[in-house]
Amino acid sequence: MDELPDQLIWEILGRVRKTADRNSVSLACKRLYELDNEQRISLRVGCGLDPANEALASLCNRFPNLTRVDISYSGWMSKLGKQMDDQGLSILSGNCPFLSDLTLSYCTFITDMGLRYLASCSKLSALKLNFTPRITGCGILSLVVGCRNLTTLHLIRCLNVNSIEWLEYLGKLETLEDLSIKNCRAIGEGDLIKLGPSWQKLKRLQFEVDANYRYMKVYDRLAVDRWQRQRIPCENMQELSLVNCIISPGRGLACVLGKCQNLEKIQLDMCLGVRDSDIVCLAQKSSNLRSISLRVPSDFSLPLLMNNPLRLTDESLKAIAQNCLMLETVRISFSDGEFPSFSSFTLNGILSVIQNCPVRELALDHVYSFNDAGMEALCTAQHLETLELMRCQEITDEGLQLVSQFPRLCVLRLSKCLGITDDGFKTLVGTFKLDLVAVEDCPQISERAIHGAAKSISFRQDLSWMY
16 A cells, blocks of 8 residues: 555545545555545545534644635534534634535534634635525625635525625625526515626526515516616526416516527526517527426416416417527426316317427426326427426326337436326336336325336325315
């Protein structure tokens, strides 16, 4: 061992992926211990860190070249010892000169003072905060002022981040590439205008509103005009995820949907106000789109549901089929309140996407328009490899038996499907055509019936959802 060059030992250590194995190897001899200390660049700690600040200081001294640190107190209770506080972040900033990626989850003792300590980390490029309730907008502002190379910022359930000066400052830096804001109650869709020039560099945007605690900001005509006047350059946007957002014509996020020329992945989950024209414009601009996920809200009264011009229809799907010729993943879902007879998308609309695009993965949830005829049409789907059917109650045994004729299908997942029984698997049993069959919470399917239907099977049944 003593004759091996350091570079070779580093390469060997780099191939040991599991932390427990890495720790065991480092204890084999003094040389391995020292070389592991030099090479270790990532650290993940949490509830076992006690006393927190002292233990963190010891780890930072042992591993001087840390670039990525993940501190999580998920499941923490007071009997497990005191959490790391602001002093712990001071230790990190003072002892980890190469720190570039920091994740803090459920760190309830961290305040704005701790973020001020982090502002001295000049190499910090990624910060992810998940449920740090004592952090406010002032703390975020102090950090972005100091960390001018920040490219990734994730704020998840940061309930007291209520000012958006930091967003405006971050926009002026024009460094941000990945922004995720989820369930931060005081940050609304309209606040994203503050990003300004940073829209140009942004590659990934995730914005999720807490639907139960929506902070209803009132935007006057001046704010509306600002969205309409300002050119929102989104040419570099590759991934866009919007959850529980309000999409208003000519304002806010509606200005973004039609300007993402290089978009590859989009998720629109329970977004109120999305119109066919929005999706058509998106499809025409985003010819590189590879993945689309639509979860359609349906909590309208019956008359509105029949005549509502904001409902998405087959016009959206046909625009996607005609323009997004690289589309590989399609997920369509309706919320629980959807009425079968008023499903926005018809079978023809869904099949137009399958027939015109190289769809490899199809997931349908609560889509009543998809029935046995749809399953028959999938027999000619030359690219389909994964099919997920959730709460698709119009599919029967006759439709499922056609799966054996799907040319390239490898994975079949069924969940909460009431119309399928054990008989639906007769044509599959013994063929081992599929790699995986997974059945969850389907009351008329037994575990015995799916044995032999695939090389691997997964079965779970919890029928509490029916009652």
